[in-house]
Amino acid sequence: MKAVGVIVEYNPFHNGHAYHLQAAKESAQANLVIAVMSGNFLQRGEPALVSKWYRTKMALLNGVDIVIELPYQFATQKAETFANGAISILDAIGCHSICFGSESGDIHSFLQTVNFLDSHKELFDENIKKNIKTGVSYPKALSLSFQSLSSTENLVGLDKPNNILGFHYLKALKHQKSSIVPLTVKRKNADYHDEHFATETIASATSIRKALFASNENNSPIEQYVPDATSRLLKEYLSDYGHFHEWENYWSYLRFRLLHSSPDELREIYEVEEGIEHRLIAAALDAVTFKEFMQKIKTKRYTWTRLQRICLHILTNTKKAEMKRSGDKAAYLRLLGMTGIGKEYLNKYKSQFTLPLISKLSAYKERDILLDIKASRIYAFGLGNQTREKLLNQEYKQPPIYVE
Amino acid sequence: MKAVGVIVEYNPFHNGHAYHLQAAKESAQANLVIAVMSGNFLQRGEPALVSKWYRTKMALLNGVDIVIELPYQFATQKAETFANGAISILDAIGCHSICFGSESGDIHSFLQTVNFLDSHKELFDENIKKNIKTGVSYPKALSLSFQSLSSTENLVGLDKPNNILGFHYLKALKHQKSSIVPLTVKRKNADYHDEHFATETIASATSIRKALFASNENNSPIEQYVPDATSRLLKEYLSDYGHFHEWENYWSYLRFRLLHSSPDELREIYEVEEGIEHRLIAAALDAVTFKEFMQKIKTKRYTWTRLQRICLHILTNTKKAEMKRSGDKAAYLRLLGMTGIGKEYLNKYKSQFTLPLISKLSAYKERDILLDIKASRIYAFGLGNQTREKLLNQEYKQPPIYVE
Numbered sequence A, B: 001m002k003a004v005g006v007i008v009e010y011n012p013f014h015n016g017h018a019y020h021l022q023a024a025k026e027s028a029q030a031n032l033v034i035a036v037m038s039g040n041f042l043q044r045g046e047p048a049l050v051s052k053w054y055r056t057k058m059a060l061l062n063g064v065d066i067v068i069e070l071p072y073q074f075a076t077q078k079a080e081t082f083a084n085g086a087i088s089i090l091d092a093i094g095c096h097s098i099c100f101g102s103e104s105g106d107i108h109s110f111l112q113t114v115n116f117l118d119s120h121k122e123l124f125d126e127n128i129k130k131n132i133k134t135g136v137s138y139p140k141a142l143s144l145s146f147q148s149l150s151s152t153e154n155l156v157g158l159d160k161p162n163n164i165l166g167f168h169y170l171k172a173l174k175h176q177k178s179s180i181v182p183l184t185v186k187r188k189n190a191d192y193h194d195e196h197f198a199t200e201t202i203a204s205a206t207s208i209r210k211a212l213f214a215s216n217e218n219n220s221p222i223e224q225y226v227p228d229a230t231s232r233l234l235k236e237y238l239s240d241y242g243h244f245h246e247w248e249n250y251w252s253y254l255r256f257r258l259l260h261s262s263p264d265e266l267r268e269i270y271e272v273e274e275g276i277e278h279r280l281i282a283a284a285l286d287a288v289t290f291k292e293f294m295q296k297i298k299t300k301r302y303t304w305t306r307l308q309r310i311c312l313h314i315l316t317n318t319k320k321a322e323m324k325r326s327g328d329k330a331a332y333l334r335l336l337g338m339t340g341i342g343k344e345y346l347n348k349y350k351s352q353f354t355l356p357l358i359s360k361l362s363a364y365k366e367r368d369i370l371l372d373i374k375a376s377r378i379y380a381f382g383l384g385n386q387t388r389e390k391l392l393n394q395e396y397k398q399p400p401i402y403v404e
Helices: A015-028 A052-060 A079-092 A107-119 A121-133 A138-148 A161-175 A205-214 A220-225 A228-241 A247-260 A263-267 A276-286 A290-297 A304-315 A320-326 A340-352 A367-380 A388-392 B015-028 B052-060 B079-092 B107-119 B121-133 B138-148 B161-175 B205-214 B220-225 B228-241 B247-260 B263-267 B276-286 B290-297 B304-315 B320-326 B340-352 B367-380 B388-392
Strands: A003-008 A032-038 A066-070 A097-102 A181-186 A333-339 A401-403 B003-008 B032-038 B066-070 B097-102 B181-186 B333-339 B401-403
Touching (some): A003 A015, A015 A097, A015 A181, A032 A052, A052 A333, A052 A401, A066 A340, A079 A161, A097 A161, A107 A161, A107 A181, A121 A138, A161 A181, A205 A220, A228 A388, A247 A304, A247 B247, A263 A276, A276 A290, A320 A367, A367 A388, A367 B247, B003 B015, B003 B079, B015 B097, B032 B052, B032 B079, B032 B340, B052 B066, B052 B401, B066 B340, B079 B161, B107 B161, B107 B181, B161 B181, B205 B220, B228 B388, B247 B276, B247 B290, B247 B304, B320 B367, B367 B388
Parallel strands (some): A003 A097, A032 A066, A097 A181, B003 B032, B003 B097, B032 B066, B097 B181, B333 B401
Antiparallel strands (some): A066 A333, B066 B333
């Protein structure tokens, strides 16, 4: 059996994702799709709209055969770390190829870019440092440095978010000496961060979330952009848990945390650097909403995403020491769900997996997974007092989801 | 001018307190009353019903002339530490006498008890240790040890809460070599912890709070037990802030704190000992309410009060190291309010006070007071998102309350 791997967030699963899965399976000539999916918190430092279990159901009902959780230590990080974690999982579970969506759509330009930057590493890194000193953010510095390297080769544009991710997937494959074959499909219309609907059936997850919150979590304006299963599961989540998750729901907890901690304690938190702890505490005193808080702390140097990730690590109390200990490859394969074909694949190949497969949390004792458990518990605090309970204790009770 | 000191919580101020003030002033033949009052959190490890500012107003409108805050580091502690802090403040501010309510009412029996126990200290301490080994709580062990010391002298019964406090006031006076004259008045009818109304006009604060919460914070059932000013201020608090403070309002924050902390971190918190951190984390997973949580963690060894204090220090993130650093005497006199006579007294004598008088928080830089500021901010989290703001920033904005 031949498996193609995809790296996803599905926040929520939409028609563009369905198109990507189909293209991935076809171009890889695969029998099944294995998705590495972020847990309850995402790369932009945000809570997912609905829990990882609901997003797993969406995936399995729409073409994914196996869902493995991308651990918190990778899922909530910059592209390079995110990619390293995801690739290490797809490698360990025996994927033959991976397929990612990109603005470019040309896998050769990605390969050339990785090789080109590897051979110009010193100059490139120096340029980045120089640009950072002018006060811009890291992603901006990277993009500027890249532009300044003139090359006659066919390089991929590292100013687009999915190209950047794809570039890091290929870099991770190379550096991990993985034999996985990389493939890419050109994204249809919608840009990753688009806030407006682009076509009649394809829209970015960002625009879908925006429409959901703008319509008071009423599904109807997004129905044309998502499969029926997504639509139904979103409705079910609302009726089970009361509302979707967004940062505002966590603001009073983050604020509480900031106002009872000392600057020294905050400095132990991952990504809290350069004295930002003082600015965070001062802003927390006056900001009534999370949005207000973010506006108070935003500077040119820090992207919105980076600040949200800092906030998230403070919320989950994730220390520098914990993240450092974890290393840059995953330590386990946490199974969130599977289809019939997925189950067959797991039964047939699991003895060859190079990482332990965890279907039952209580059977696994490694402390790395504590970060995921903690993150899931903290995610539950985004719900009201009444609906919190089920989610709070789900980590140990929920078996992997099975869809025939 | 002759000042008599009282040590109070006023949660809320009731007729029994008015009686105590009158008796104190008379028996001390004093011109004015100085109260050392706990801030927003109290000795039993609970949030006060209403903020210290409202309780200061109640005090000033009912016979107190100066209100000084008993700092968090003393107010939320066992009787001995509580007494040491309070006495050090009354001594520093020049009180001629103190007057406390007690079940005994006989100051000589208190003096004899202090002397008797000082001279039998070794035996007494040994007895306490022996009793603790049987698995009972510290207060129980103390009471049992005391009973086992046979004496022909007139000793005070150390099985009553106000006698115990009084005993510690006298012990503190002796050990601090204070020249303050101790006086006591016999409490009228109501026992400290009584949950039921005892007479037609005097009721314990516990029974008053119980009636308030039982009647959905409607004042009418308690009006006969409190002065008009209390009644009016309680109504005003409800209309300004929405509800009274109780532990349940803080439960989701305490729970959040317990579920994102490691046992190692909790062990740094003051009073977290003997591995109780593991029991706290486990109970937090399942307890939907604070009451449920307390029932899960209660054992014979730990009194309800001690457990509440542990919870409080976790909520406010108060470390062992911070409490240790503070020492057993107060470092400042934080003025919460005064009457005209109180003002006259302060102007006349403040140059002789042995501790700095703080009327404006921003003018005082000692880090000891950070505990009080933090406690006040955390207290604000017991309110809803809308009403929290005013309280959250009151510490630096509120001048001492002045009642002519």
